[in-house]
Amino acid sequence: MDTQLLIPGIIFGLSMASVYFLMSIGLSLCFGLMRIISLDQLLYYSIGAYLTYTVSVYTGSVWLGALAGVAAGGITALAVERLIFRRIYERELTFSMITSFGILIGGIGVIKAIWGVVPRPVRMPTPELISIVGTEVPVYRLMVVAIAALVYIGIWLFLNKTITGKAIRAGIEDVEHVEGLGINVSRLFTITFVIAGALSGLAGGLHAPLIMVDPNMGLEVLAFVFMVVIIGGLGSIKGTLVSSLIVGQVVSIGSLIYAPLALMAPFAIMLLILLVKPTGLYGSTLVKK
């Protein structure tokens, strides 16, 4: 294939992978620790994108907007956790799925009420192009990839070097033992949920300049994000990273080969992987108590 197309294709794929990764890492952590499927993460993604839009319109800075998106994602997640999730941690998985889906569509209603249904464009923070091996690539996409890489390092350090992170890792293995030691797991749950919400908000903020911001954007990306989480295996950070790279590249390179295939191929891959390993690439056979 033509390298003139291939390199921008790979960069595009990496930037998509970054967005998917930022969203699915939170989902994965929430599943691992609390055993919930939190579809409402897609709402924090939309909120992040909308705040980026609003703040960038008023201040002219997309970066400030993305920061506001992170804060809003985290704060909304905190409120939702305190009001709703706290009551349903003990229930089975389907329960959290349905409830969080209710939060998602309810939240989409709120977004429509505030911002209306018309899709909104967000300006690229840096319109420059950079030349890589003779092809022009937008700098912003590279920045998105860099930020996602920094987040990965940050999360890794958090989980491996801080005591809270260690407690979260221990909780992913067995939350009851963590509780038995006397660690306040309910605080641990809140921290994890807020981190997940903030990262989803960040994903929305970073994604906003690359797409049109519209109320249903969460639903559109939902299938892809869950595909990432499933291919990687729920509850595994490393799996999430690997599978978001796979999905991002398949979507991007696939569209160079045959456009309709691009959106379908990841699903086909997912089905294949689940056939071979029903828990995903890095997923263990976690069973809800």
Next chain:
Amino acid sequence: MPDSGHSLVVGGLNVAYGESKVLFDVDFTVDPHQIVACVGRNGVGKTTLLRSIAGFLKPLSGTVTVDGVNLLGQRPYDVARMGVKYVPQDKKVFSDLTVRENLELGSYATKDYNWDRVLEYFPKLKELMHRKAGFLSGGERQMLMIGRATLGSPKVMLIDEPTEGLAPSIVTHLKYVFSELSKHAALVIVEQNLPLVCSISNKVYAMRDGRIVAEIPGGASLKPADCEPYL
């Protein structure tokens, strides 16, 4: 109640899993520095009893107090912070974390960063500090779990089937550790190993079908044959 002299008091405890009732009016008391053993066949409710005291199960009715302070209705982590530590029987350590990290979590929970006693009981853990807990043997895991639980100097330790599946040399070591531990805390041990039970306990409760059917005083006169009928 505060001056009853008992460390742990359980009164009229009724526990059910959904529709099916598992514990019926269980009463028992543990005095400070006592080792109390709980024997009975599989499925008579011994583990349920410990888990109810530790706050993992919500009893239908009854009272649980430690030094006169009510434990019922507290979250498990609060129960642990109030000085009642539960060591489950599954020997599941946090396998992805190193031994050091496992102990760090115990310290983090109790704000007790002094590991001297743990390492005094289980010197072997010193060599294993940097090993992932997942690679430990069954006996080493049990050492880690009990060691981890002694952090924060609990008043009562609830230990579920500590010697199940362990080599005799480790069982002997644990026996020594239990008698050392009882200098600082009261111990409730669920155990099937009758010779061990008889040699260390001050009191034995026998359970059958969710009820305590016998209270046997411990001491030198206690023979495994006395407990045999309940197994």
Next chain:
Amino acid sequence: MKNAFKWWWGILLAFGLLAASRFFLPLPFVNEVVIFSIYTIGCSFLLGRVGFISFGQPAYLAFGAYGTAFYLFYFGTNPYIGILVGVCAGFIAACIVGPLFVRLRSDYFALVNLALAVIVFYMMQKVLAEYTKGDNGLWFLTNIASTPVLNIGRSSEFFIFAMLVAIGVWALYKYLDDTIFGACCLATKINEGKLQFLGYSNFKVRLLAFIVANTTTALAGALYAVYLGSVSPEITSPARSADPVVVTILGGVGTLFGPLVGTIAYTALRDVLSKFIGNWELFVGFILVFIMLAGEKGLWGSAAPWLQKLFFRGKAADDVAEARR
């Protein structure tokens, strides 16, 4: 005879009421309710009886709808055969994907189904665009021949047909609940290990439930195709993938009439509320969360015991009166 009546009266009463509503509610609304409730009962059965939540029901709806549409667009004119083709298409699809899907844990099951719905969506929209006419969809209203006895090309007569089908479907599900199969389904939801000890295969029970439920969904798709006279990829749009789940919860999970009550409430909410308030999702979302937090009984699940009390109290009074006489 009396027993047969006792067995049937609930279904007949429910659909009798629905049929009566035809005289004061607009026909399209009632038709939509009937078809959508058939669409939902499969999902409700999977969630309530087998414990499988599926966010991909539109996929099976699309199999049925496109099966019918292909037949009516390319091959024949008889709508009855069209519906049969659609149902067969759904049945075959369920038989193919079923063995792969039912092995999965419930959360993966939900998401894999969602993925299937997305695949079907893109297949119909892009990959098979040559045959499906892409986003424009297939239009075959004029191809539908008029049939003797019940001319289901006309929406008023279609209504009668759809009613009869719905009564049949409800009778089937009520029957399934009574059989050992229904008990097995519940058992696999609650404790799969125990079911295996009894000598039943979880896999087979789940597979059978999956096939029954999704063939029913395909039937709803086939009915949609004939009723609307057109099918477009919109039918399996990922954005609408959770509709049946929402309706199931709204009505009451695992109850016989939950899907019907849920559909009426949902369709009414959507049609009426959207006239006054632009963002009706907000209400649907919050009602959903509220129902889940309030004990997940749903509308019918909450109303049924109350109605029963009302009914049986009335009956008890009758008995007393009879005894006095």
